[in-house]
Amino acid sequence: MQEPLIAFRQVSYRYPRTRHYALKRLEFGIRRGEFVAILGENGAGKSTLCQMLNGVIPHTRGGRMRGRVLVDGLDTRQGEVAQLAQKVGIVLDDPETQLFTTSVLNEVAFGPENLGIEPDEILRRARWALDVVRLGGYEDHPPSALSGGQKQRLAIAAALAMMPDILVLDEATSQLDPVGTVEVLSIVQKLNHNQAMTIIMATDKGEQVARFCDRVLVLHRGELLAEGTPRQVFADQDLLARITIRSPQVSQLAAYLQRHGRPLPEFPITLDEARRGIEQIVGDQPET
Amino acid sequence: MSPLIQYVPGDSFFHRLDPRAKIVFMLLMTTIVFVIQRIWIAAAVWLSLLALWRVARLPFSILKQMSKALLGITVFLFVVQALFYPGQTSLIYPIIPETVPIIGGVGRITLEGILFAVLIALRLFAMVLILPLVSLTTPVQLLALGLVRLGLPYSLTYAMTTAINLIPVLQDEANVIVDAQRLRAMQVFEKGRFWEKLRAYPPLVTPLVIGAMRRAQLIAVAMDSRAFGASKNRTYIQDIRMRLSDWVFMGATVLYAALVVAAGWLIP
Numbered sequence: 001m002q003e004p005l006i007a008f009r010q011v012s013y014r015y016p017r018t019r020h021y022a023l024k025r026l027e028f029g030i031r032r033g034e035f036v037a038i039l040g041e042n043g044a045g046k047s048t049l050c051q052m053l054n055g056v057i058p059h060t061r062g063g064r065m066r067g068r069v070l071v072d073g074l075d076t077r078q079g080e081v082a083q084l085a086q087k088v089g090i091v092l093d094d095p096e097t098q099l100f101t102t103s104v105l106n107e108v109a110f111g112p113e114n115l116g117i118e119p120d121e122i123l124r125r126a127r128w129a130l131d132v133v134r135l136g137g138y139e140d141h142p143p144s145a146l147s148g149g150q151k152q153r154l155a156i157a158a159a160l161a162m163m164p165d166i167l168v169l170d171e172a173t174s175q176l177d178p179v180g181t182v183e184v185l186s187i188v189q190k191l192n193h194n195q196a197m198t199i200i201m202a203t204d205k206g207e208q209v210a211r212f213c214d215r216v217l218v219l220h221r222g223e224l225l226a227e228g229t230p231r232q233v234f235a236d237q238d239l240l241a242r243i244t245i246r247s248p249q250v251s252q253l254a255a256y257l258q259r260h261g262r263p264l265p266e267f268p269i270t271l272d273e274a275r276r277g278i279e280q281i282v283g284d285q286p287e288t
Numbered sequence: 289m290s291p292l293i294q295y296v297p298g299d300s301f302f303h304r305l306d307p308r309a310k311i312v313f314m315l316l317m318t319t320i321v322f323v324i325q326r327i328w329i330a331a332a333v334w335l336s337l338l339a340l341w342r343v344a345r346l347p348f349s350i351l352k353q354m355s356k357a358l359l360g361i362t363v364f365l366f367v368v369q370a371l372f373y374p375g376q377t378s379l380i381y382p383i384i385p386e387t388v389p390i391i392g393g394v395g396r397i398t399l400e401g402i403l404f405a406v407l408i409a410l411r412l413f414a415m416v417l418i419l420p421l422v423s424l425t426t427p428v429q430l431l432a433l434g435l436v437r438l439g440l441p442y443s444l445t446y447a448m449t450t451a452i453n454l455i456p457v458l459q460d461e462a463n464v465i466v467d468a469q470r471l472r473a474m475q476v477f478e479k480g481r482f483w484e485k486l487r488a489y490p491p492l493v494t495p496l497v498i499g500a501m502r503r504a505q506l507i508a509v510a511m512d513s514r515a516f517g518a519s520k521n522r523t524y525i526q527d528i529r530m531r532l533s534d535w536v537f538m539g540a541t542v543l544y545a546a547l548v549v550a551a552g553w554l555i556p
Contacts, residue, residue: 051509082519083518089513097507102429112523
């Protein structure tokens with residue numbers, strides 16, 4: 001069996017000066033090329049988990065960590081953040097705190113410059129990354145002049161320029177409008193499909209998970225409550241009742257129909273699936 | 289960004305200079321402004337710096353803004369120096385007779401005190417012209433690169449440039465907090481008395497400081513995540529190169545500084 005690209009081995013963690021564990025005995029693996037959602041409400045431990053992937057926890061944040069996090073075979077406690085940054089690119093929720101230089105080009109070049117890459121290669125990477133996120137031509141613009149969606153796309157480009165194997169989005173669309181959200185997630189989906197990049201997306205939005213992800217890890221108060229495909233997770237009404245995450249509206253409708261004795265042929269998680277299911281039921285109805 | 293440090297795009301001679309030449313200029317000019325002891329030399333230096341502002345085609349509106357801010361300090365300086373400078377030439381005789389112990393002699397205004405206040409004011413006005421000549425004509429990234437090439441550690445220069453970049457963000461946050469207070473009918477900053485205004489500051493400063501600390505922590509995470517400090521041989525996509533004009537400017541600055549110092553010694 002293929003060795004997972006990311007492996008959490010009985011990982012627990014608590015922040016400095018707290019008694020409460022933010023993560024408790026997490027055990028799971030993520031394979032290369034997967035698009036995985038970390039689903040959970042506020043305070044579930046999603047950001048903590050994300051920051052463990054590139055070693056910011058425990059290297060920068062401190063705190064007490066038990067267990068092991070392996071990224072491509074490298075123990076994050078042994079590897080340095082800078083070393084892990086070449087494998088794991090991370091995009092945080094607030095674009096304002098991720099953009100700290102004076103031009104779009106400088107922002108994208110910041111990571112590769114830190115790695116000591118030759119300027120010509122940096123420029124090649126920067127152009128590629130900006131093209132991927134459709135910000136080509138904005139090189140000389142100050143990041144502060146960009147819209148929210150553009151800023152978040154720039155943050156993705158800045159992570160991509162490091163050529164990571166894994167891209168982590170920590171609530172990266174939480175401050176974007178619906179159009180900006182779809183823009184960003186479509187780009188990420190393309191990276192997953194075309195470049196086989198492993199994507200990990202922390203979110204509390206069921207709709208996004210249903211539309212984009214292959215697999216879901218449900219986190220609740222620092223514990224891994226469930227894992228499976230989006231369909232498996234959203235069809236589990238008992239599980240959803242225990243957490244405050246709302247499943248996609250079509251899944252809620254399907255659950256309602258199920259409770260009232262009219263189940264759809266396949267439990268839908270997207271609008272298209274729901275439409276197909278309803279058409280099937282309507283088609284089965286005898287003509288009146 | 290604060291207009292006093294925000295880069296003003298342009299193509300003047302000063303804009304085109306290598307950041308290192310400008311940093312050397314800044315250090316030398318600051319030093320000579322500190323050592324000037326004669327009013328006419330201080331006035332000459334001040335006028336030279338004003339001329340350089342013209343050469344750099346910097347907006348004089350910024351200068352006006354700075355002068356306004358300095359006016360209060362200048363008035364204070366005049367009052368203190370005039371009253372307490374130990375001069376001999378009395379213009380106004382003491383309010384309290386010299387025979388009174390401890391506080392005797394207070395209130396005497398001397399010519400030397402006034403002249404010393406003029407000198408300090410000229411120094412002050414000259415001093416505030418120097419830094420903007422560099423910061424307004426050099427993108428902060430190039431300024432940092434210049435400092436690195438002069439031998440300062442990258443982490444230090446980056447901390448400096450990040451702090452500069454953060455100033456406008458903090459200004460915006462302060463405005464948001466003040467607006468939020470106004471929305472809850474707080475009018476102290478517009479209509480309050482001095483003491484009321486003073487009491488209104490802690491509720492403004494506390495969230496600002498907490499917000500700044502949180503932001504600093506998140507920026508540190510974002511920087512670490514992009515391999516900050518990973519390689520000792522950090523590269524730069526922009527590079528700087530000293531050209532003939534930069535060397536000439538640096539030479540002229542050194543010569544000017546030498547002349548100013550010599551003039552102070554030689555001419556009575």
